[in-house]
Amino acid sequence: MLNKSLIPILLAIIVVFCIALYAMLMQVFGIESDDKAAIISGILGMIGGVSGAFGAYFVATHQMNKQFQNEKTKEEKRKTEKILKVLKKLELLNSDAIAFIENFKNELSKPYSDVSMSRLKFREYDLKWIVSKVDAINDDLLLEGYDIDYLRFSRALTNMYIDIIGFNNIPEEYKKVNLEELTKAVVERKGIFISFDKYLKEHINDVQKQIDNLI
Secondary structure (H helix, E strand, O other): OOOOOHHHHHHHHHHHHHHHHHHHHHHHOOOOOOOHHHHHHHHHHHHHHHHHHHHHHHHHHHHHHHHHHHHHHHHHHHHHHHHHHHHHHHHHHHHHHHHHHHHHHHHHOOOHHHOOHHHHHHHHHHHHHHHHHHHHHHHHHHHHOOOOOOHHHHHHHHHHHHHHHHHHOOOHHHHHHHHHHHHHHHHHOHHHHHHHHHHHHHHHHHHHHHHHHHO
């Protein structure tokens, strides 16, 4: 579709061209006119002036559109690179969650008498750090308007943290009974994080391709 500002210019060129054609026909067919040469010369000058103005306008518009497109591409690239950076952070935190479960399983697979409750408390703090970092990344993704299926991952991580907090705060005599159940609940969530890792890798590859196409 033509730019609306070009329409009057094109109409003016058409009108001037018609007048010039009429004037030349007058000369060719010998129609009487006192100032035919002056009229034709003036009209041709007008055509040249309008054509020159139109050409200059077209070049300027082309340059402006090109500059606008370059700026748009740069901004799109900047946002996409930010999303890629955020997704890679989330990938690392998901790896931390998987490593947390492995360490948790190894430490709590021992008999209750050999389990260090103070060590379990430290594990709670480790998981709290992961949860807080994931929550912050979640906000970034929402601000960028990037649609990512983080809800199941975030919910599993938060529920695991709540389970460990709950266990650490129950009376000592109940911990022995509930330790095996806690360990099972934590280990069962590993599959969610492994699945999310595959999902993240696919998104990271897609975003990287978008960046490559913008270069």
